[in-house]
Amino acid sequence: MSDILQKLKEIADGKVDAFLLVVQEDGVSLPQLIPIDEMDQIDHKELSDLRYPLVKIVEEIQERFPNARIGLLVRGCEYRALIELSKYSQINLDKLVLVGRACERNTVEKCACLYPYPYGLENVVGEENPGIEADPKLVEIEGLDVSEKLRYWASQFEKCIKCYGCRNICPLCYCKECSLENPGLVVPGEVPPTLPAFHFLRALDMAGRCVECGLCEEVCPAGIPLRSLYRALNKIMEDQFGYKPGHNLDERSPFIFLGETSDVEHLI
């Protein structure tokens, strides 16, 4: 663990004002912002293995202190989230010093992750492990016919207690006004929310944006396979437009921009 921190310290030396890390103290994992002048503290820190929506904190820090330079340790999903967010001008990658972290095999399996490595980052610690081949839940859902699918989703969404945890933890959900709180679309106070609005609206918004980190699914108290739904839509996005969120800094979601780049000839 501590060699990872050493590496981060080495690489970020002189280039950052603070480190943002999830550390473990007395058995509790918490995010900590460690200023550079307290850097020797880092030697005594124990890095946590917990997956934490650190990216959301980075967004907030950058919003309030646009010039702060921050050192971060990122997993594959976090790196993808940063890339995707930078396309929507929510993150300034120039102010971040990133060191990648390959996920261990057990993490890969626990997360059912397809891309457990921050591809494209220069400095990465740990050995690259292959991702899983396919999301088993999605494979199951894809086997259903269309009316069975609706029944399947209905039985899942019926469990929703509308805690908004899925939205709150999502690194890609940065809107100040959320459509899920629009009373014209989602009836306030109605639990469970009427099919299909709440979940299908969120799903549509995540298409081409979701980096498949799985935090929403992990946090959902009702155990709804949210990420599998978003993955299904990301697959359509890839089939139709060749777009994969968070994978390439130079490509943009076909739903963001019109302009000359919107090639529709093949759609007509």
Add this chain to the structure above:
Amino acid sequence: MNKEGTAEKKDEREEIKILAFLCNWCSYAGADLAGVSRLQYPAKVLDVRVMCTGTVSPYFIIKAFQEGIDGVLVAGCHIGDCHYLKGNYMTAKRMRFLKEALNVFGIEKERLRLEWVSAAEGEKFASVIRDFTEQIKALGPSPLRKDREEVAKV
């Protein structure tokens, strides 16, 4: 009286409801032309005039299904004729995506249809409506209709 009442209710259940988003500049005028020319097409279509099909958010379509609509038609200017130049480019991309997404959700993708109808194409408008109505009739009422309890009973 009572009997009639029940019959009426049954009719209502069987009746197909179609919502059509029509762009002000082309398809709405096309629909108007179809009407002025007295072309025959099923009248049970609720239309919503929008300034451009590019303003039709996928939210509206999900909301329409939530409110018990059986089929949604989006009709606008032909590609290249959009009065806001590229509004319908976005529509083309969105609708193509949304059809597949509906399938993932468990709503038949045939319940959503995109058509380009110009102001001069009254006949095309009438035939699109006729054809779409037949298509939706064949599919039957939407599984999300509130008067159908199937989905609720899981």
